[in-house]
Amino acid sequence: MSLATLDLPAPREGVLRRLSDALLRRGQLIVLLLLAPPLLWLGLVYLGSLFVFLGQSIFSIDEFSGTIVREPTTATLIELFRPANFDIVMRTVGVAAAVTLLCALIAFPIAYYAARYAGPRAKAAFYLAVMMPLWSSYLVKVYGWKLLLAKEGAISWFAGRLGLDGALDAWLALPLVGGPSLSVSYTGMVLTFTYLWLPFMILPVQAALERVPASLIEAAGDLGAGPGTTFRSVILPLAMPGVVAGAVFTFSLTLGDYIVPQIIGTSALVLGQAVYTLQGTAGNIPLAAAFSLVPILVMALFLTLAKRTGAFDAM
Amino acid sequence: MNRPSLGLKVAALGGLAFLHIPLLFILLYAFTTEEKSYAFPPPGYTLKWFGVVWGRADIWAAVGLSLKVAAIATLIALVLGTLAAGALARARFFGREPISLLFVLPIALPGIVTGIALRQAFGLMEIPFSFWTIVLGHATFCIVVVYNNAVARLRRLSPSLIEASMDLGADAFQTFRLVVLPNIGTALLAGGMLAFALSFDEVIVTTFTAGQQSTLPIWMLSELIRPRQRPVTNVVAVLVILVTFLPILAAYYLTREGGGARGTNAAGK
Numbered sequence: 001m002s003l004a005t006l007d008l009p010a011p012r013e014g015v016l017r018r019l020s021d022a023l024l025r026r027g028q029l030i031v032l033l034l035l036a037p038p039l040l041w042l043g044l045v046y047l048g049s050l051f052v053f054l055g056q057s058i059f060s061i062d063e064f065s066g067t068i069v070r071e072p073t074t075a076t077l078i079e080l081f082r083p084a085n086f087d088i089v090m091r092t093v094g095v096a097a098a099v100t101l102l103c104a105l106i107a108f109p110i111a112y113y114a115a116r117y118a119g120p121r122a123k124a125a126f127y128l129a130v131m132m133p134l135w136s137s138y139l140v141k142v143y144g145w146k147l148l149l150a151k152e153g154a155i156s157w158f159a160g161r162l163g164l165d166g167a168l169d170a171w172l173a174l175p176l177v178g179g180p181s182l183s184v185s186y187t188g189m190v191l192t193f194t195y196l197w198l199p200f201m202i203l204p205v206q207a208a209l210e211r212v213p214a215s216l217i218e219a220a221g222d223l224g225a226g227p228g229t230t231f232r233s234v235i236l237p238l239a240m241p242g243v244v245a246g247a248v249f250t251f252s253l254t255l256g257d258y259i260v261p262q263i264i265g266t267s268a269l270v271l272g273q274a275v276y277t278l279q280g281t282a283g284n285i286p287l288a289a290a291f292s293l294v295p296i297l298v299m300a301l302f303l304t305l306a307k308r309t310g311a312f313d314a315m
Numbered sequence: 316m317n318r319p320s321l322g323l324k325v326a327a328l329g330g331l332a333f334l335h336i337p338l339l340f341i342l343l344y345a346f347t348t349e350e351k352s353y354a355f356p357p358p359g360y361t362l363k364w365f366g367v368v369w370g371r372a373d374i375w376a377a378v379g380l381s382l383k384v385a386a387i388a389t390l391i392a393l394v395l396g397t398l399a400a401g402a403l404a405r406a407r408f409f410g411r412e413p414i415s416l417l418f419v420l421p422i423a424l425p426g427i428v429t430g431i432a433l434r435q436a437f438g439l440m441e442i443p444f445s446f447w448t449i450v451l452g453h454a455t456f457c458i459v460v461v462y463n464n465a466v467a468r469l470r471r472l473s474p475s476l477i478e479a480s481m482d483l484g485a486d487a488f489q490t491f492r493l494v495v496l497p498n499i500g501t502a503l504l505a506g507g508m509l510a511f512a513l514s515f516d517e518v519i520v521t522t523f524t525a526g527q528q529s530t531l532p533i534w535m536l537s538e539l540i541r542p543r544q545r546p547v548t549n550v551v552a553v554l555v556i557l558v559t560f561l562p563i564l565a566a567y568y569l570t571r572e573g574g575g576a577r578g579t580n581a582a583g584k
Contacts, residue, residue, distance in 0.1 A: 016486060021486070037398055038399040038458060041395065041455070042420075046429075049436030052439070054432075112327070113324070132560070133338065141337065146539065153355050198330075198333070198334060256424070259518065
């Protein structure tokens with residue numbers, strides 16, 4: 001038996017080879033060269049324009065001429081706390097909180113079933129059933145809810161058929177959640193948001209639940225805990241990071257959205273609409289920038305708190 | 316493991332039904348004969364509106380623009396996203412974490428902030444709004460989808476494969492073409508499809524970076540705010556569902572072995 005020799009073609013010669021050798025000798029150079037194009041766009045142009053836009057929140061607007069006064073001032077930021085503006089912030093945070101809560105309530109059973117009881121085939125079906133609506137067109141989904149919520153639409157019709165039209169009217173007569181019809185009420189807005197962001201809650205909750213070891217649940221049972229106690233003191237705490245991870249999505253997506261409130265919602269503005277009007281018709285870029293800082297700061301706070309619960313491992 | 320309780324089954328299936336029923340209603344409304352309202356149940360059924368949409372030049376123009384924007388934005392995102400993934404998949408250096416955060420930023424921040432910031436930047440640089448400003452806006456947030464898919468696959472690619480290729484005499488470019496690319500090909504395809512779907516559907520950033528052009532989502536948004544042609548909108552909505560359905564399904568099957576399409580955390584609008 002002789003030593004096998006590999007019959008390899010001779011390494012190619014030329015510019016490419018020398019370039020390749022030069023690059024391989026300096027590993028850091030490759031990283032730098034690869035990173036340069038994406039960093040040039042995202043780091044320089046994108047990040048730069050973000051800073052330019054958000055930085056204008058320290059400028060103010062001249063009330064008479066409507067032009068931007070380029071002198072640093074805290075006046076614009078303080079203006080956020082005027083009652084009318086602060087209401088917008090609180091309203092938006094309130095809607096985001098309601099959406100997040102509703103998402104968590106609807107998502108949990110789906111995620112729990114998929115994680116604990118579904119076989120491999122059912123699990124794949126569940127996954128697709130969650131992914132398809134997630135990736136369907138955003139506007140089409142909003143449109144679907146416009147159809148459903150309309151005064152003459154399907155929800156009213158079904159409520160009438162089931163003899164619940166009285167209950168629907170009573171709900172719409174309530175001060176905060178009601179309105180002339182579902183499509184111009186906070187109820188409709190929250191429902192639409194919940195629908196839009198629900199998959200973002202299901203996926204991380206399911207991922208967290210799948211990591212709960214079966215042995216822990218058996219141990220809880222062996223130690224005398226009933227199903228209810230096991231759920232409350234073993235499963236729920238371990239699933240919480242998943243819920244928090246989902247909440248990061250549902251909360252931030254609601255905070256920044258201005259399309260849904262424009263189509264399904266009351267005349268009272270939310271944050272995104274305020275930014276949109278301020279930069280557009282009102283031409284008040286400094287205040288628009290100040291308002292834009294709010295969701296960013298709220299999310300930064302949220303993420304800092306979320307990090308402590310270990311939510312990022314569940315994403 | 317014991318059986319699921321009836322309550323859990325009902326809640327889980329009810330939740331899934333909640334996710335799908337609105338889409339079914341859109342399908343139903345495409346066939347309605349009602350023109351002036353969203354009346355339910357539809358007073359009658361017709362196929363007429365599909366024909367009307369077929370003959371509408373403005374809708375075809377919007378579809379064409381959306382497809383072109385999505386194709387080019389996806390192409391840019393594929394190049395930049397793959398470069399970024401190649402640099403960051405295994406490298407450990409100071410500043411790596413902030414850089415990966417930077418790639419996620421365009422999708423983590425509300426679309427309106429990205430939109431206004433880019434609009435102002437284009438204004439400052441005196442770039443007139445055009446097809447290309449839309450493409451650049453879309454590419455900005457599509458990079459992360461490609462990046463996520465490529466990074467996940469590159470981390471699973473054994474470094475010994477690359478070393479073996481080099482030991483056998485291939486240079487860096489040959490190794491990339493003959494070893495790395497075939498291994499990450501399906502991940503790039505999946506990332507590209509998701510980026511395409513994301514761009515095809517994007518409305519918020521487009522609002523700020525488009526001039527007079529109307530992409531399909533922009534056309535749809537104007538119809539949503541002031542409905543003028545409800546039956547036509549109904550049909551367009553169905554067509555959009557069908558067009559996005561296929562690439563997403565394909566992306567799912569392409570990345571299935573790897574635990575699903577890695578784009579879920581990147582779909583924020």
